Amino acid sequence: MVVTLPISKTILAIADVEDKFQLLPCTAPTFFREWQENLPELTEIEYAAIDRLLVRFAAHRRRGILAEGAVDKLMISPLLDLVGFYEPEYEVRTEESVEFALEGDEEVLRGRIDTLIVREKLWILVIEAKRTIMASLAMPQALSYMMCNPQPDIPSFGLITNGDEFIFLKAISKPTPLYSASRLYSIFFPTGSQDLAEVFRVLKKIKEQIG
Helix, strand or coil: CCEEEEHHHHCCCHHHHHHHHCCEECCCCCCCCCCCCCCCCCCHHHHHHHHHHHHHHHHHHCCCCCCHHHHHHHHHHHHHHHHCCCCCCCEEEEEEEEEEECCCCCEEEEEEEEEEEEECCEEEEEEEECCCCCHHHHHHHHHHHHCCCCCCCCCEEEEEECCCEEEEEEEECCCCCEEEECCCEECCCCCCCCHHHHHHHHHHHHHHHHC
């Protein structure tokens, strides 16, 4: 009998996602170059827009912990809009239902992606947003969703964030399930951090490369 399990309650640690999907971390520098090499330069208008976004988010954040919905409205959605992912050629899906049947087990993992950016059926970006807790805690869940990509031989990219911190992911299912993560970007630390602009540059790089 097939048992359906929720990803959010089944995949709680990196060990869980690696075991369930036979997923291996890839340390080869050539696997995930998109966050490191040949990043696009930003215009003065783009820098000004990023500064406004940061000032506004910081004003709300200083009052305390933000709910997931507030993080989306104050940071994630404006950022995606600035990059151009809300243009007509892209499809924006929210709360997208996905599932994955585990080989050899009578188990199906099921979950919902916070935000999925698609173009012509190609998954471009899986976004997992959390409350203002450590963004890295969302990595197992985000990787699980990325492994549900209907085109397993094409890499997919992920972004996990709590508004304060950002981590980019890259994963592929075939021929060998592999994943890699970027460094952690922090928009508040150290003081005067320019990491939000760097996050924007990586998003533009991903868009230019596969969007």
